Amino acid sequence: xxxxxxxxxxxxxxxxxxxxxxxxxxxxxxxxxxxxxxxxxxxxxxxxxxxxxxxxxxxxxxxxxxxxxxxxxxxxxxxxxxxxxxxxxxxxxxxxxxxxxxxxxxxxxxxxxxxxxxxxxxxxxxxxxxxxxxxxxxxxxxxxxxxxxxxxxxxxxxxxxxxxxxxxxxxxxxxxxxxxxxxxxxxxxxxxxxxxxxxxxxxxxxxxxxxxxxxxxxxxxxxxxxxxxxxxxxxxxxxxxxxxxxxxxxxxxxxxxxxxxxxxxxxxxxxxxxxxxxxxxxxxxxxxxxxxxxxxxxxxxxxxxxxxxxxxxxxxxxxxxxxxxxxxxxxxxxxxxxxxxxxxxxxxxxxxxxxxxxxxxxxxxxxxxxxxxxxxxxxxxxxxxxxxxxxxxxxxxxxxxxxxxx
Amino acid sequence: xxxxxxxxxxxxxxxxxxxxxxxxxxxxxxxxxxxxxxxxxxxxxxxxxxxxxxxxxxxxxxxxxxxxxxxxxxxxxxxxxxxxxxxxxxxxxxxxxxxxxxxxxxxxxxxxxxxxxxxxxxxxxxxxxxxxxxxxxxxxxxxxxxxxxxxxxxxxxxxxxxxxxxxxxxxxxxxxxxxxxxxxxxxxxxxxxxxxxxxxxxxxxxxxxxxxxxxxxxxxxxxxxxxxxxxxxxxxxxxxxxxxxxxxxxxxxxxxxxxxxxxxxxxxxxxxxxxxxxxxxxxxxxxxxxxxxxxxxxxxxxxxxxxxxxxxxxxxxxxxxxxxxxxxx
Numbered sequence: 001x002x003x004x005x006x007x008x009x010x011x012x013x014x015x016x017x018x019x020x021x022x023x024x025x026x027x028x029x030x031x032x033x034x035x036x037x038x039x040x041x042x043x044x045x046x047x048x049x050x051x052x053x054x055x056x057x058x059x060x061x062x063x064x065x066x067x068x069x070x071x072x073x074x075x076x077x078x079x080x081x082x083x084x085x086x087x088x089x090x091x092x093x094x095x096x097x098x099x100x101x102x103x104x105x106x107x108x109x110x111x112x113x114x115x116x117x118x119x120x121x122x123x124x125x126x127x128x129x130x131x132x133x134x135x136x137x138x139x140x141x142x143x144x145x146x147x148x149x150x151x152x153x154x155x156x157x158x159x160x161x162x163x164x165x166x167x168x169x170x171x172x173x174x175x176x177x178x179x180x181x182x183x184x185x186x187x188x189x190x191x192x193x194x195x196x197x198x199x200x201x202x203x204x205x206x207x208x209x210x211x212x213x214x215x216x217x218x219x220x221x222x223x224x225x226x227x228x229x230x231x232x233x234x235x236x237x238x239x240x241x242x243x244x245x246x247x248x249x250x251x252x253x254x255x256x257x258x259x260x261x262x263x264x265x266x267x268x269x270x271x272x273x274x275x276x277x278x279x280x281x282x283x284x285x286x287x288x289x290x291x292x293x294x295x296x297x298x299x300x301x302x303x304x305x306x307x308x309x310x311x312x313x314x315x316x317x318x319x320x321x322x323x324x325x326x327x328x329x330x331x332x333x334x335x336x337x338x339x340x341x342x343x344x345x346x347x348x349x350x351x352x353x354x355x356x357x358x359x360x361x362x363x364x365x366x367x368x369x370x371x372x373x374x375x376x377x378x379x380x381x382x383x384x385x386x387x388x389x390x391x392x393x394x395x396x397x398x399x400x401x402x403x404x405x406x
Numbered sequence: 407x408x409x410x411x412x413x414x415x416x417x418x419x420x421x422x423x424x425x426x427x428x429x430x431x432x433x434x435x436x437x438x439x440x441x442x443x444x445x446x447x448x449x450x451x452x453x454x455x456x457x458x459x460x461x462x463x464x465x466x467x468x469x470x471x472x473x474x475x476x477x478x479x480x481x482x483x484x485x486x487x488x489x490x491x492x493x494x495x496x497x498x499x500x501x502x503x504x505x506x507x508x509x510x511x512x513x514x515x516x517x518x519x520x521x522x523x524x525x526x527x528x529x530x531x532x533x534x535x536x537x538x539x540x541x542x543x544x545x546x547x548x549x550x551x552x553x554x555x556x557x558x559x560x561x562x563x564x565x566x567x568x569x570x571x572x573x574x575x576x577x578x579x580x581x582x583x584x585x586x587x588x589x590x591x592x593x594x595x596x597x598x599x600x601x602x603x604x605x606x607x608x609x610x611x612x613x614x615x616x617x618x619x620x621x622x623x624x625x626x627x628x629x630x631x632x633x634x635x636x637x638x639x640x641x642x643x644x645x646x647x648x649x650x651x652x653x654x655x656x657x658x659x660x661x662x663x664x665x666x667x668x669x670x671x672x673x674x675x676x677x678x679x680x681x682x683x684x685x686x687x688x689x690x691x692x693x694x695x696x697x698x699x700x701x702x703x704x705x706x707x708x709x710x711x712x713x714x715x716x717x718x719x720x721x722x723x724x725x726x727x728x729x730x731x732x733x734x735x
Contacts, residue, residue: 040557040560041664042664042667044564044565044662044664045561045564045567046565046566046568047565047567048564048565049566105580144651145426183707183708183709209707210707210708211703211707211708212708212709212711212712213709214668214709214712215667215668215669215672215699215712217466217659218463218589220450220455220459220584220693221455221456221459221700221703221704222453222703224452224456225452225704226447228452232554240567240660241567241660241662244567244569244660245658248586248658251583252577252584252586253455254584270567270569272566272568272569273568275568275569276567276660278571278575282437285730296426307426311564311566319617342573
């Protein structure tokens with residue numbers, strides 16, 4: 001039995017090695033980077049943007065002369081469609097690796113990313129996560145996965161800190177909050193981290209209200225319930241459609257709150273939100289990772305993206321762009337297209353001047369998490385999303401309290 | 407104690423099935439609401455709000471379900487494309503309103519468009535299968551149609567969420583609860599569609615032939631009813647109903663190509679709950695499910711309210727397998 005296991009392991013290792021060498025040894029043509037995103041299904045909108053973001057990065061790097069330490073070899077993006085499903089994402093990742101991708105970027109959803117990360121680990125191919133918030137993904141002790149954005153618990157924690165700081169800066173007391181969040185590991189982990197940190201920040205009570213991830217088409221009951229405890233602020237964590245419903249319900253119910261504050265909220269800092277929400281959106285705050293609107297390079301890339309694809313480049317697409325840059329930096333530093341060598345190089349990269357509003361260069365700790373990932377606070381001001389906190393990233397002054405609570 | 411319980415049980419059952427279902431349902435709802443108000447331990451304004459929101463949401467569900475119940479009841483087709491057709495109608499309304507038409511006028515235009523679409527789908531894809539009595543055939547065709555609609559919409563409009571502003575915004579206060587105007591209008595629309603559809607079925611020659619085909623298609627054919635035409639018209643009416651639903655829903659829904667999908671399963675629950683083919687049943691079923699979901703959310707957070715919906719569904723099927731208004735087959 002032991003022998004059999006040994007033989008099987010040896011075969012598996014040889015198989016993996018053969019796969020690895022087949023992709024690494026092809027040193028004449030372009031270097032393939034696999035992109036796994038939901039380009040069909042409910043999340044096709046953002047998934048398509050992300051794929052375009054990665055494609056734009058590849059085109060930019062190629063136009064600038066490719067990977068110079070590898071004699072200017074060009075990059076090539078090979079795309080896979082996860083359809084928003086974990087098992088499809090997994091098989092697509094496997095397909096891209098079999099086709100010779102030396103690294104992967106993806107995937108937007110935490111559960112899909114979890115499966116793709118396990119494929120990356122097994123195949124010994126680096127995965128640079130552009131968007132996927134769940135802490136659990138990197139808690140597995142994976143060696144081949146890297147994440148640039150903050151994880152769920154740090155977003156909850158930083159969100160609580162930023163809220164307290166905003167209260168202090170504007171001279172408003174924030175004692176009680178009601179927290180609405182989507183059911184599931186994403187909402188739970190952000191909420192739990194927020195609740196723990198809120199206590200440290202002097203926020204005395206946090207009321208929790210959850211709503212289902214499916215068949216949620218009216219938020220009035222949940223928002224009314226949130227109002228029962230007379231909160232100073234309503235905090236919300238979830239995706240686009242539910243975030244929009246919540247903002248509209250707060251306005252309809254004419255709640256006397258000082259503000260609506262999203263943490264890792266998919267709606268409140270999306271460029272289509274102010275128009276969709278109308279008056280209900282004005283003044284809504286959102287703590288999230290975000291492209292750096294104060295950076296010239298970011299704005300230049302966003303401008304070209306809009307021109308080429310006819311749609312605004314949302315933060316998620318900017319992260320896909322940046323993920324490709326991380327891989328390119330790894331190729332440049334490591335001077336090798338072998339996925340394992342590339343992994344080692346990526347673990348040591350330091351990217352100054354990130355395109356996101358981060359507190360320093362992109363550098364990965366031993367778990368693969370970007371050490372300097374932070375959230376910043378945005379606010380809808382005059383029908384557009386502006387960065388308002390902290391001061392170093394602010395493009396507009398913060399307005400607080402807002403709306404009916406003034 | 408035990409004797410008394412067994413003695414009253416059959417009496418209770420007799421009254422339950424003998425009563426007009428609407429009265430029965432209303433009684434149950436009133437009793438449950440009274441209990442919630444008195445001993446639920448929730449803020450009264452909150453309960454009223456959930457009641458109003460639930461009824462308005464139920465109106466939307468009813469609107470989606472009346473078309474489905476007609477197709478299901480008359481043609482025997484499990485129309486898996488109902489949700490996708492709803493989405494399609496919403497995008498038609500979106501396209502017309504971005505061209506400058508007010509939402510409700512756009513809805514009036516979308517209705518005949520969807521009616522014709524439904525007729526074409528039935529005549530070209532489904533009638534042969536319907537006549538042959540195949541069950542899985544139409545199911546697969548509508549499933550395929552649903553995928554086709556969703557992906558074509560994705561190709562044309564992209565997946566970014568779209569929104570439509572209603573010309574009448576703002577909200578109205580009902581017993582201290584707040585209801586937004588677009589939702590109230592959707593509710594009124596649902597009631598009107600239900601009344602109009604009942605009138606068509608009960609009082610017009612078309613309605614007579616639809617009912618004839620529904621009860622015995624062979625017999626109807628023998629007495630000279632063009633059943634192919636009736637099938638096409640029925641599917642067309644079903645599609646027109648979702649067009650009304652889609653149009654009235656666009657002001658308070660974020661549009662993505664898969665937005666209608668979530669309603670398909672709930673609509674089936676409502677249709678079976680109300681009784682296959684019964685328009686009134688679909689309306690009552692829709693209202694009940696809306697209420698259960700919203701009022702239930704006060705006590706069971708998150709997905710709990712959906713579990714409650716399915717619990718009620720199973721309970722009704724257990725007590726009255728043919729549904730509230732269904733005829734025993």
